[in-house]
Amino acid sequence: MRILWIKIFFLLFFVAILIRLIYWQIIKAPFLQSLAEDQHFTESQVEALRGNIYFSDYSILASSNPTFSLFGLPKTLTKDQIMTVSYILAKVLAEDNEKIDDLAKDFINKLTQDLYWVSLKKNITFEKRKEIDNLNLSGIGFDQTNSRFYPEGSSSAHLLGFVGSDAKGGTRGYFGLEGLYDGELKGVSGFIRSEKDALGLPILIGNFLNTNAKNGKDLSLNIDRSVQFIVEDALKTGIEKYGAKAASAVVMDPKTGAILALASFPNYDPLKYYNFPKEYYKNSIVADQYEPGSTFKVLVMAAALNEDLVKPDTKCDICSGPVSIGGFDIRTWDNKYRPNLTMADVIIHSDNTGMVFVGQKLGLDKFYSYLQNFGFGNSTNIDLQDESSPEIRPKSNWREIDLATASFGQGIAVTPIQMVSAVSVIANGGFLMEPHIVKAIKDERGLYEVKPKIIRQVLNKSAGDTMKEMMVAAVEEGEAKFFRIKGFKIAGKTGTAQIPVAGHYDPTKTIASFVGFAPVDDPKFVMLVRYDQPTASIFGAETAAPTFFEIAKELFSYYKIAPSE
Amino acid sequence: MTIIKKFEPEEKKPAYPKKYGALIILTLFILVTIEIWVSNTMVAYGERFENLSKLSKSLLIENQILENEIAKNASLISVASKSAQLGFSKPESIQYIR
Numbered sequence: 046m047r048i049l050w051i052k053i054f055f056l057l058f059f060v061a062i063l064i065r066l067i068y069w070q071i072i073k074a075p076f077l078q079s080l081a082e083d084q085h086f087t088e089s090q091v092e093a094l095r096g097n098i099y100f101s102d103y104s105i106l107a108s109s110n111p112t113f114s115l116f117g118l119p120k121t122l123t124k125d126q127i128m129t130v131s132y133i134l135a136k137v138l139a140e141d142n143e144k145i146d147d148l149a150k151d152f153i154n155k156l157t158q159d160l161y162w163v164s165l166k167k168n169i170t171f172e173k174r175k176e177i178d179n180l181n182l183s184g185i186g187f188d189q190t191n192s193r194f195y196p197e198g199s200s201s202a203h204l205l206g207f208v209g210s211d212a213k214g215g216t217r218g219y220f221g222l223e224g225l226y227d228g229e230l231k232g233v234s235g236f237i238r239s240e241k242d243a244l245g246l247p248i249l250i251g252n253f254l255n256t257n258a259k260n261g262k263d264l265s266l267n268i269d270r271s272v273q274f275i276v277e278d279a280l281k282t283g284i285e286k287y288g289a290k291a292a293s294a295v296v297m298d299p300k301t302g303a304i305l306a307l308a309s310f311p312n313y314d315p316l317k318y319y320n321f322p323k324e325y326y327k328n329s330i331v332a333d334q335y336e337p338g339s340t341f342k343v344l345v346m347a348a349a350l351n352e353d354l355v356k357p358d359t360k361c362d363i364c365s366g367p368v369s370i371g372g373f374d375i376r377t378w379d380n381k382y383r384p385n386l387t388m389a390d391v392i393i394h395s396d397n398t399g400m401v402f403v404g405q406k407l408g409l410d411k412f413y414s415y416l417q418n419f420g421f422g423n424s425t426n427i428d429l430q431d432e433s434s435p436e437i438r439p440k441s442n443w444r445e446i447d448l449a450t451a452s453f454g455q456g457i458a459v460t461p462i463q464m465v466s467a468v469s470v471i472a473n474g475g476f477l478m479e480p481h482i483v484k485a486i487k488d489e490r491g492l493y494e495v496k497p498k499i500i501r502q503v504l505n506k507s508a509g510d511t512m513k514e515m516m517v518a519a520v521e522e523g524e525a526k527f528f529r530i531k532g533f534k535i536a537g538k539t540g541t542a543q544i545p546v547a548g549h550y551d552p553t554k555t556i557a558s559f560v561g562f563a564p565v566d567d568p569k570f571v572m573l574v575r576y577d578q579p580t581a582s583i584f585g586a587e588t589a590a591p592t593f594f595e596i597a598k599e600l601f602s603y604y605k606i607a608p609s610e
Numbered sequence: 611m612t613i614i615k616k617f618e619p620e621e622k623k624p625a626y627p628k629k630y631g632a633l634i635i636l637t638l639f640i641l642v643t644i645e646i647w648v649s650n651t652m653v654a655y656g657e658r659f660e661n662l663s664k665l666s667k668s669l670l671i672e673n674q675i676l677e678n679e680i681a682k683n684a685s686l687i688s689v690a691s692k693s694a695q696l697g698f699s700k701p702e703s704i705q706y707i708r
Contacts, residue, residue, distance in 0.1 A: 194678050274686040602701070
């Protein structure tokens with residue numbers, strides 16, 4: 046009987062062991078395995094470095110700057126250690142106006158909280174981090190973050206956009222290049238999983254899983270930093286001098302469509318974008334829609350020349366007084382009328398009635414077709430995020446008066462980038478080019494170059510050359526002749542467009558602009574300068590033109606262009 | 611004369627001589643020893659690897675910071691400001707020689 050009981054006892058004992066084994070080995074296996082993995086493996090995310098943005102000479106426009114955040118692990122420190130660590134850290138980290146005692150107390154308060162992890166200080170420099178590392182303090186650590194770095198400060202802010210946070214707390218580019226090329230610039234984060242020993246050191250022969258971080262691609266721009274500096278400097282001076290609400294300028298290579306400079310004011314600091322009103326984020330060169338005024342006349346005239354409907358010496362037979370169309374009287378800007386005005390004089394004197402004559406010669410069909418051919422009504426496809434594209438009314442909605450006013454640039458909306466692209470057609474012999482900011486995109490696999498793209502031929506060479514000469518005459522004999530640079534052949538046209546306010550034009554509020562290119566024989570640049578509501582003078586000839594010539598003068602010197610006359 | 615040739619039974623040679631067995635055992639022993647030595651050495655290298663990895667990261671960061679420092683000092687804003695302090699100004703009148 047005893048033997049039987051002993052047998053039963055052993056049987057039950059083995060059954061109990063078996064059940065326990067099943068419990069730990071099968072039922073609890075995944076849990077234990079995860080505990081073991083936590084103990085044996087270390088996992089870390091490797092943040093991808095955001096790509097750099099370079100000027101055309103490969104100097105840095107935007108790059109990444111490593112900064113560090115100091116954190117503490119309160120549960121791993123004793124009260125005495127907290128006191129010691131806090132005072133040592135405070136001595137190292139106290140800034141000029143900060144008292145060591147106050148900072149130490151702040152650290153003590155944070156480290157005595159009932160938490161596993163507390164943030165102690167952000168934006169610590171690499172030097173300070175090294176100093177703290179050398180102290181071998183326990184219970185603290187660093188997290189690395191990368192902020193954006195702009196060596197040229199707020200220069201090119203509208204071009205760049207800025208880097209902010211997305212909904213998940215990650216980084217994301219907004220506006221400009223940072224916005225449009227966010228996918229290319231941000232890269233893909235990596236992941237490292239390695240086996241560690243009791244001291245937390247990696248075991249090289251252990252399991253190791255590594256997904257490399259793929260850093261963001263670098264952008265190399267067509268923007269020439271010297272041209273950009275010259276343009277920004279002149280605009281900054283101009284906006285104050287002429288008391289304008291806003292100012293903008295764009296410089297483009299007419300042969301390739303490469304944007305050499307692009308600036309608008311008021312601008313903002315891309316690093317502290319949150320301190321500026323949201324309206325400042327908009328890049329007025331690509332987002333603003335405005336009536337181009339007289340600068341538009343060169344395009345309408347070029348279209349008529351291309352169609353052989355007029356010649357420079359064609360005389361206007363309706364220019365002896367105001368032109369009445371659909372119950373409206375169209376007048377010249379100075380209310381002076383010149384009978385038998387030639388087409389060259391129409392451009393020189395910026396005569397509205399003469400342009401009505403040209404518009405009538407063209408007719409709505411051809412006029413509308415040239416509008417589209419010059420790129421209006423469509424986006425230019427410039428590589429910036431915030432481009433807008435004002436629509437052209439359907440042809441069926443155009444009245445006679447609409448054609449008449451549009452022929453001298455009123456009643457039609459354009460963006461500055463559309464305008465400068467259209468004028469470059471005259472400069473380069475008749476081709477509409479796609480404007481481009483980015484010259485090349487570079488990653489570890491190689492370099493992808495953005496090639497110049499011809500959209501279409503709009504004018505024949507002869508019409509373009511004739512129009513060039515008419516624009517040269519406009520500079521040399523027109524309203525802005527006092528500001529021209531002697532010896533250089535510059536083509537240009539002033540523009541003063543009234544701003545529509547509540548259904549009518551406000552005569553005191555204008556957009557003053559000047560568009561032109563130089564040197565005429567082999568244009569190196571086409572440029573548009575624009576002031577929004579200048580108060581010193583409402584006219585483009587007295588505000589935008591002087592700034593244009595001031596910039597052009599410096600560009601001649603920069604490009605080593607000698608006078609031709 | 612009768613020649614009597616004595617035929618003795620030939621000894622059976624083993625299919626694999628003993629020396630091959632010994633060689634295999636010796637090779638295995640050497641390999642196991644090497645494996646143990648490599649494992650121990652590699653484990654000890656973990657610390658060194660960690661330090662090298664930290665040093666590499668640190669140098670990359672330092673390099674980035676220095677690049678940024680150069681970019682800041684070479685920026686046109688900085689150059690313009692320093693050149694103005696040194697008394698340089700924009701050329702007011704440029705004379706071209708033909």
